[in-house]
Amino acid sequence: MSAAEAGIFVVGASLAGLRGAEALRRQGYAGPLTLVGDEPHLPYDRPPLSKHVLSGELDADGTALPHLVALDAQWRLGSKAVGLDRVAKRLRLASGDELAYDRLLIATGAQARPWPATDGPLPSGIHTLRGRDDAAALRSALAVGPNRVLIIGGGLIGCEAASSCRDLGLPVTVADPNPTPLARVLGSSIGAVITERMQAAGVDFRAGTQVEGFEADAAGRVCKARFAKGGEIETNLVIVALGATRDTAWLEAAGLMADETGLACDGACRALDARGRPAPGIYAAGDVARTPIPLYGGRSLAFEHWGNATAQAGHAARNMLAAEDDQREYHHLPSFWSSQFGVNIKCVGLAEGADTVAVVQGSRAAHRFLAVYGREGRTIAAVSFDEARWLPAYAERIEAGAAFPPILGATDQSIKDTGPPGFPEPRSR
Amino acid sequence: MTEPNRAGSLRVVVDLNRCQGYAQCCYAAPEQFALRGHEILFYDPMPPAEKRAEVVRAVQACPVRAISVDVEGLDPRAAF
Numbered sequence: 001m002s003a004a005e006a007g008i009f010v011v012g013a014s015l016a017g018l019r020g021a022e023a024l025r026r027q028g029y030a031g032p033l034t035l036v037g038d039e040p041h042l043p044y045d046r047p048p049l050s051k052h053v054l055s056g057e058l059d060a061d062g063t064a065l066p067h068l069v070a071l072d073a074q075w076r077l078g079s080k081a082v083g084l085d086r087v088a089k090r091l092r093l094a095s096g097d098e099l100a101y102d103r104l105l106i107a108t109g110a111q112a113r114p115w116p117a118t119d120g121p122l123p124s125g126i127h128t129l130r131g132r133d134d135a136a137a138l139r140s141a142l143a144v145g146p147n148r149v150l151i152i153g154g155g156l157i158g159c160e161a162a163s164s165c166r167d168l169g170l171p172v173t174v175a176d177p178n179p180t181p182l183a184r185v186l187g188s189s190i191g192a193v194i195t196e197r198m199q200a201a202g203v204d205f206r207a208g209t210q211v212e213g214f215e216a217d218a219a220g221r222v223c224k225a226r227f228a229k230g231g232e233i234e235t236n237l238v239i240v241a242l243g244a245t246r247d248t249a250w251l252e253a254a255g256l257m258a259d260e261t262g263l264a265c266d267g268a269c270r271a272l273d274a275r276g277r278p279a280p281g282i283y284a285a286g287d288v289a290r291t292p293i294p295l296y297g298g299r300s301l302a303f304e305h306w307g308n309a310t311a312q313a314g315h316a317a318r319n320m321l322a323a324e325d326d327q328r329e330y331h332h333l334p335s336f337w338s339s340q341f342g343v344n345i346k347c348v349g350l351a352e353g354a355d356t357v358a359v360v361q362g363s364r365a366a367h368r369f370l371a372v373y374g375r376e377g378r379t380i381a382a383v384s385f386d387e388a389r390w391l392p393a394y395a396e397r398i399e400a401g402a403a404f405p406p407i408l409g410a411t412d413q414s415i416k417d418t419g420p421p422g423f424p425e426p427r428s429r
Numbered sequence: 430m431t432e433p434n435r436a437g438s439l440r441v442v443v444d445l446n447r448c449q450g451y452a453q454c455c456y457a458a459p460e461q462f463a464l465r466g467h468e469i470l471f472y473d474p475m476p477p478a479e480k481r482a483e484v485v486r487a488v489q490a491c492p493v494r495a496i497s498v499d500v501e502g503l504d505p506r507a508a509f
Contacts, residue, residue, distance in 0.1 A: 045442055045474060052471065063474045066440035066499040307446045337445045339469040346446070368467065386467040389449050 005032060006100040008320070009091060011081045012107030012247075013037025015045070015065065015306065016286025020105045020313030022069045027321050033073040034099070036091070038080035038108075041132055047306060049135035050157050051339060054164035056143065060136035081108065084254040086279060103281040105316055106251075106263060106271060110244035110287040110304060115152075123216035123223075126238045129157055138239065142168060146237035149173070150225050152211050154181035156338050158241035159194060163340040166201045173233060174198065175209040175225075178424045186347070186383055187421030189357050190371055193364050193385065197341035214238065244304060246288045256282070262290030262302035268327035269316035283320050285313040291330055295399065296350055296380075305336045333399050343367060346388050348395040349381030357421040358405045361387055364417065370394070373421060374404025438475040439484055440499045445470065447495035457490045458483035 008024060010017045013035045021035055037043075045063040052058040076093070083092035084104075091099045112128035125146075127138045142149070142165065149165045151158045154176030165172045174181065180191030181198065198205045208229075215224040215232075226232045248258035256279060257264035257272045263284045265271055269291055270278035286309040290302040315330045322328070335348045351357075354373035362369035362385075370390045373381040379402045382394035397406040405418075441461070443454075450468035454461075461484055462472045476484055481498075488496045 047445070048474065057471070058474065064438075064440045065442055065474075066497050068497055069500055307444070310444075335446045342466045342469070344450070344466065344468045388468055392449075 006089070006102045007032025007034065008103045008105065009099065009101040010035045010105045010107060011091065012109055012286065012288070013039070013043050013075070013077060014107065014109055014286070014309075015043060016107035016109070016309035016313040017105070018043040018065055018067070018313075019310045020107055020285055020317045021071055021073055022067070023314040023317035024105075024321065025069050025071060027318060029317075029321055031102075033071065034076060034101075035071075035073050036076045036079055036081055036093070036099075038078070038094075039131060039133070040078035042075075042077070044132055046131075047337075049132065050129055050160040051164055053135045054129075054139055054142060054161060055167045056139060060132050060139060063132070081250050084251055084256075086254055086256075086273075086282070103320060104283070105313075105320065106282065106284040106288060107286045107309075107313060108247040108250070108288050110246045112240070113242040113245050115240045115242075118213065121220075123214050124220055125222040125236055126214065126240060128240050129161060130244065141237055142170065146170060146235070148233070148235045149237045149239065150175065150211070150233060150235035151239045151241055152225075153241035153243070154178065154191075154194075154205070155184065155241060155243060156182065156336075158239070159198075159340045160338060161239050161241060162198065162203050163201070166203060166341075171204075172202075173204040173206060173235070175206045175211055175227070177208060177210050179207050179422065181205065183422070183424050184352065186351055187354065187357060187373075187423045189419060189422045190364070190383060191422075193367055194341070197343060197367060201341050244287070246290075246302060248288060263288050264300060265289050265291045267292050267294070267329040268319050269312060269330055270319070270327070281320075283316040285309065285316040289316075293334075294329065294331055295333060295401075301334075301350075303332075303334050305334055307335050308332060333395060335395070343385050344388060345383065345385055346391055347381065347383040348391055349373070349379075349398040351381035351383065351421065352423060354380055354421045354423070356404065356418060359417040360405060361390055372405055377404055378402070379404040379406045437478045439478055439481055441472065441474050441476060441484060442497050443470060443472055444495045444497070447493045449493055449495075451492050453490035453492060454487035454496060457487035462487055 010021045043065045048063045080094040082094050112130040148171040151174045180188040181194040182191045210228040212226045212228040214222045217223040245260040246262040251258040269283050271282040273279045287304045290300050292298040292300050338345045351373045356374045359369050359371045368386040370384045370387040384391045452464050461476045
């Protein structure tokens with residue numbers, strides 16, 4: 001092999017990295033292919049970690065992802081990328097190894113946002129949940145039977161973890177600064193249904209509640225948490241579920257437009273340099289990639305969604321192999337699912353920023369419904385609670401930029417339940 | 430690099446955005462797929478190799494093509 005043929009490096013060996021590598025092979029790339037991953041594991045699926053792995057139905061090492069084509073790739077697992085020299089086209093690993101590359105697909109994903117640094121070490125018994133090893137550690141801690149689990153943050157991971165803890169019969173408190181769980185993704189109007197599910201399942205949900213700090217016992221293990229508004233709670237297992245930050249620290253000196261909100265890309269998934277120009281031969285996909293989304297006015301967004309990881313990786317791979325004048329724009333309708341407290345939740349579009357939400361099928365009281373979100377007279381998102389079969393029809397209308405509410409006359413009831421969605425104020429940075 | 434005690438397992442993933450809860454997989458491979466509540470699909474992502482026929486039947490039975498399995502003949506360990 002000539003020195004010039006270092007081939008394509010995929011940095012990040014999770015869902016986006018694997019599917020991106022497969023798309024390269026599927027679309028005819030026959031050169032050298034290397035996947036670099038910071039974890040020692042082959043690509044695995046994350047959604048089960050906060051559900052069936054915590055509840056003990058699946059082992060943490062039991063969610064490996066299938067390989068859909070023969071990759072014929074070099075794997076550098078357990079090798080964290082720590083630096084990128086775009087001029088010399090070299091990737092630096094934590095081991096000190098430097099690897100030459102020709103082109104890069106960056107799919108390093110995100111990491112759990114840790115508890116904010118305080119003076120002195122944190123007590124033990126405080127967990128985050130992002131990777132397989134986190135899930136294994138948390139599962140072991142849950143199996144011991146903590147006296148109370150405190151979950152900080154009522155987002156998707158916090159809610160799913162709470163559901164799994166209740167499946168195990170463990171006392172659970174969820175503290176969230178918003179009026180309901182899932183308020184940032186679905187608004188508090190729909191989130192109130194989750195509050196009801198939580199209460200029915202025996203979760204102690206504390207709305208408008210922030211945790212200020214912890215107290216440790218003599219062994220250095222957490223025994224109490226203090227609330228910012230006063231009061232405290234006894235707990236010996238805490239799950240910090242405050243969302244994720246994008247894994248871009250390794251790109252700090254690479255001269256790319258990257259921070260904890262993601263690696264900025266153009267519409268073709270090409271990474272942008274510090275001056276906002278596409279960096280030759282460097283693409284990004286998955287949780288780490290922030291790309292303009294045409295459907296939402298070209299806002300530059302990074303999604304932590306399974307469906308985005310697979311679709312964007314395939315798109316980036318396609319553009320990587322295409323000519324300069326054949327770079328296609330990534331069009332994506334965001335979507336995610338969650339199962340918690342016995343309900344299957346599926347969402348299409350971005351509900352955040354909606355000014356109205358209408359329940360168009362079923363009812364919130366029955367906890368089984370389809371709700372549509374509108375903004376300025378346009379349909380922007382829809383969410384289903386155990387009504388998934390209706391969702392594709394609404395997905396089409398959202399992509400078409402249809403008026404709100406959409407599909408009038410196709411429903412089996414008049415729309416009686418319409419109101420403000422109740423989104424919290426945007427976070428200040 | 431080792432993946433403990435799982436040599437020979439199949440690897441399966443379901444695109445749960447696509448899944449519409451038609452439950453055909455639950456008939457094709459009842460030990461690997463189950464529907465809970467109204468439409469929550471629970472499945473085994475790493476079934477034993479001897480279940481390949483059932484799993485492949487589930488892949489083919491899915492009306493929305495939501496189930497993926499390792500390309501045939503690819504030993505999971507061969508990824509290295």
